[in-house]
Amino acid sequence: MSTIIATTLGNGVKSVPVDTVVEGSLKSWVNFNGTGTVAIRDSFNTSSITDGGTGTYAPAFTNAMPNANHNSDATSGDDSGNRTAAQVRLFTASGYGIYVLNHGNALAVDSQYNCCGTTS
Amino acid sequence: MTHLFERLVNAKRSLAPVQSKYRVVFEDPLLPNDCARILVPDPNWMAAAMAGGVLPPIETYLRDQDVPDGQPKEHPYAEPIGPMTEEQAIEYLIMKDIPQRVWKGYRGNRQILAIVPVEAVPSDRSFRNAWRVSQNPDKMEIAA
Numbered sequence: 001m002s003t004i005i006a007t008t009l010g011n012g013v014k015s016v017p018v019d020t021v022v023e024g025s026l027k028s029w030v031n032f033n034g035t036g037t038v039a040i041r042d043s044f045n046t047s048s049i050t051d052g053g054t055g056t057y058a059p060a061f062t063n064a065m066p067n068a069n070h071n072s073d074a075t076s077g078d079d080s081g082n083r084t085a086a087q088v089r090l091f092t093a094s095g096y097g098i099y100v101l102n103h104g105n106a107l108a109v110d111s112q113y114n115c116c117g118t119t120s
Numbered sequence: 121m122t123h124l125f126e127r128l129v130n131a132k133r134s135l136a137p138v139q140s141k142y143r144v145v146f147e148d149p150l151l152p153n154d155c156a157r158i159l160v161p162d163p164n165w166m167a168a169a170m171a172g173g174v175l176p177p178i179e180t181y182l183r184d185q186d187v188p189d190g191q192p193k194e195h196p197y198a199e200p201i202g203p204m205t206e207e208q209a210i211e212y213l214i215m216k217d218i219p220q221r222v223w224k225g226y227r228g229n230r231q232i233l234a235i236v237p238v239e240a241v242p243s244d245r246s247f248r249n250a251w252r253v254s255q256n257p258d259k260m261e262i263a264a
Contacts, residue, residue, distance in 0.1 A: 015122070015123070015126055017133075025129075036243040037241060037243045039160065040160060042137070043162050044132055045128050047161075047216060048217045050160070050217065051160060052154075053154070053249045054245065054248045054249050060217045063125045063128060064195070093189055095217075110248070
């Protein structure tokens with residue numbers, strides 16, 4: 001078996017540190033608190049989140065995706081024990097929308113832990 | 121010159137996040153019955169904006185809004201701009217992430233956009249879907 005040792009990988013136009021590949025990285029991700037004063041805990045390639053109302057959030061990318069057909073997922077959870085489900089829709093190349101619902105009554109609900117990731 | 125994605129990777133590794141002391145509250149004039157929206161700046165983005173050498177000029181994002189899906193965009197390949205103050209970064213973010221109809225050319229009587237300190241946004245989200253931009257410039261109100 002052979003090992004290639006390098007610090008960056010590139011194609012002549014763009015490059016990334018090898019750590020990004022070895023340790024794994026989505027093209028964009030964000031972890032935020034959707035309750036109280038909405039705040040982002042940590043992220044990558046995210047410029048902002050727009051809080052659009054109860055359980056409604058919209059992350060925006062810093063470096064846009066090539067088109068609107070990216071693969072963005074979201075999960076949500078809450079210490080209170082509410083069972084929540086996150087929907088993802090309204091895709092654009094520069095962001096997407098997240099809609100969090102209470103599993104019990106199907107109404108929109110704010111959730112404490114929202115984790116979203118994007119590949120393309 | 122490096123690609124924006126590479127600069128973001130390096131910024132993520134080297135810059136400490138900056139939690140903004142501001143939020144941007146706005147209403148969409150196309151959706152007058154919708155509640156106010158609140159733009160929350162990302163702390164890693166804010167760190168990159170204030171450090172400089174990472175983000176492209178805002179004009180490149182505005183021009184890219186007219187580029188069809190799948191066509192090459194300008195902003196990832198543009199020369200990065202220098203450091204911004206937190207206030208300048210918020211203005212940049214408004215132009216980048218809020219629709220132009222909100223911040224450019226709006227001719228209504230209502231104030232539909234406000235940059236407010238974080239403390240001015242209620243942390244109690246009861247009746248969140250009834251929030252409107254306060255016409256008192258110092259705070260938001262909860263409208264019934």
